[in-house]
Amino acid sequence: MNGAHDMGGMHGMGPIDTDPNDPLFHAEWERRAFAVTLALGFQGRWNIDTSRHARENRPPPEYLGSSYYELWFKAAEKLALDTGLITAEELATGVPQAVSDTPPPDPERVAAILRKGSSARLPDTVPPRFKAGDRVLVRDVTTPRHTRVPRYCRGRTGVIDRDHGVYIFPDTHAHGEGTKPQHCYSVRFTGRALWGDAAREKDTILVDLWDDYLEPAP
Amino acid sequence: MAGHDHEHDHGEGGHAHAAPASPLARRVKALEALLVAKKLVDPASLDALIDTYEHKVGPRNGAQVVARAWVDPAYKARLLDDATAAIAEFGFTGRQGEDMVVVENTPRIHNLVVCTLCSCYPWPVLGLPPAWYKSAPYRSRAVLDPRGVLAEFGTEVADDVEVRVWDSTAELRYLVLPERPTGTEDMGEEELAGLVTRDSMIGVTRARSPAREEPA
Numbered sequence: 001m002n003g004a005h006d007m008g009g010m011h012g013m014g015p016i017d018t019d020p021n022d023p024l025f026h027a028e029w030e031r032r033a034f035a036v037t038l039a040l041g042f043q044g045r046w047n048i049d050t051s052r053h054a055r056e057n058r059p060p061p062e063y064l065g066s067s068y069y070e071l072w073f074k075a076a077e078k079l080a081l082d083t084g085l086i087t088a089e090e091l092a093t094g095v096p097q098a099v100s101d102t103p104p105p106d107p108e109r110v111a112a113i114l115r116k117g118s119s120a121r122l123p124d125t126v127p128p129r130f131k132a133g134d135r136v137l138v139r140d141v142t143t144p145r146h147t148r149v150p151r152y153c154r155g156r157t158g159v160i161d162r163d164h165g166v167y168i169f170p171d172t173h174a175h176g177e178g179t180k181p182q183h184c185y186s187v188r189f190t191g192r193a194l195w196g197d198a199a200r201e202k203d204t205i206l207v208d209l210w211d212d213y214l215e216p217a218p
Numbered sequence: 219m220a221g222h223d224h225e226h227d228h229g230e231g232g233h234a235h236a237a238p239a240s241p242l243a244r245r246v247k248a249l250e251a252l253l254v255a256k257k258l259v260d261p262a263s264l265d266a267l268i269d270t271y272e273h274k275v276g277p278r279n280g281a282q283v284v285a286r287a288w289v290d291p292a293y294k295a296r297l298l299d300d301a302t303a304a305i306a307e308f309g310f311t312g313r314q315g316e317d318m319v320v321v322e323n324t325p326r327i328h329n330l331v332v333c334t335l336c337s338c339y340p341w342p343v344l345g346l347p348p349a350w351y352k353s354a355p356y357r358s359r360a361v362l363d364p365r366g367v368l369a370e371f372g373t374e375v376a377d378d379v380e381v382r383v384w385d386s387t388a389e390l391r392y393l394v395l396p397e398r399p400t401g402t403e404d405m406g407e408e409e410l411a412g413l414v415t416r417d418s419m420i421g422v423t424r425a426r427s428p429a430r431e432e433p434a
Binding site for chain 1: 239240242243245246247248249250251252253255256257258259260262263264265266267268270271272311312313314315316317319332334335336337342345346348349350352353354355356357358359360361362363364365367370371372377378379380381382383384385386387388389390415416417422
């Protein structure tokens with residue numbers, strides 16, 4: 001989707017707060033929102049692409065006016081409601097209508113889950129459409145659904161820098177339409193190809209893009 | 219640093235959360251209470267998650283990896299060839315670092331990492347991202363004006379050096395291998411790790427020089 005989350009190349013966002021001592025959390029509720037979001041994810045009702053879409057799928061004024069963990073929290077709450085983990089009535093009253101009969105992960109299991117992670121890499125059963133050095137054109141993907149093609153590289157030409165292997169395709173995975181296994185590559189763009197004269201001649205930008213986003217450059 | 223004891227969550231801290239709870243803070247608390255009552259989350263696990271990423275997993279992990287690469291050429295070769303496996307040698311694995319890529323700074327190339335679409339960041343080696351990494355100013359400009367961004371961090375890169383920006387739009391997580399500072403030839407791995415800052419592994423700064431005194 002062409003949302004406010006897709007920020008690469010925007011002007012006017014102001015200076016960066018570079019203070020190296022800035023804390024990771026700025027209030028207790030941010031800690032709790034972070035932990036609740038992760039813990040809810042352990043229920044397995046949605047995946048990382050669903051979560052990302054739930055966070056970015058906000059009217060731009062709301063997205064830009066919300067703090068980071070506020071977006072996390074609102075997305076977690078919405079996903080919990082949408083998937084039926086909780087009901088609107090429970091949320092309004094605070095009184096559970098039903099209690100889960102499978103215990104949630106205890107700290108020991110949580111530690112094991114974190115250590116193991118959940119790779120989006122899939123068995124290499126699909127042939128790559130491109131190889132390192134190939135020139136590719138990024139498709140003009142415009143969709144209200146989830147996608148990971150930043151606007152700033154759509155319609156631009158780059159070169160395959162490396163093939164990362166086969167990965168889950170977020171555009172389908174975010175919407176419960178399967179993993180659509182395909183190769184994901186680092187695609188190298190010159191700054192000039194993306195930004196014209198505003199870029200320095202030597203500088204480059206590399207973007208991780210999937211086969212479905214690319215076609216051979218003419 | 220964030221040195222608050224998270225058990226003291228009702229205002230003893232004396233700043234932001236000493237104020238009456240905001241509507242958002244109340245909402246977070248209400249959802250947490252409901253999820254605990256419904257046995258969908260374990261309250262001890264919530265505390266463990268916070269403790270893990272606030273106190274246990276952080277950039278000291280990445281600094282050990284970098285220092286090893288500086289002193290051990292064979293390790294560095296493994297790290298650049300298969301970062302996930304080489305980093306796992308330290309036991310740093312898992313969530314948001316399942317598939318790692320390490321990119322090396324050289325006298326000709328300066329690497330910089332961003333996630334313009336959200337906040338992708340290599341948790342097992344760097345912990346949670348700092349607020350600025352997730353912020354609109356950084357996400358919007360790192361790809362458009364990387365040298366301007368670097369200058370805001372006090373980092374000058376010569377005109378004949380290529381600035382290479384990695385936008386983590388997929389599930390690969392990037393770590394910058396900074397250049398080993400000069401004047402560190404006699405230093406051991408542990409001492410070297412002390413020169414490797416979080417920001418230098420994102421690429422917005424260089425590793426600390428042993429002569430200079432500056433904060434992390």
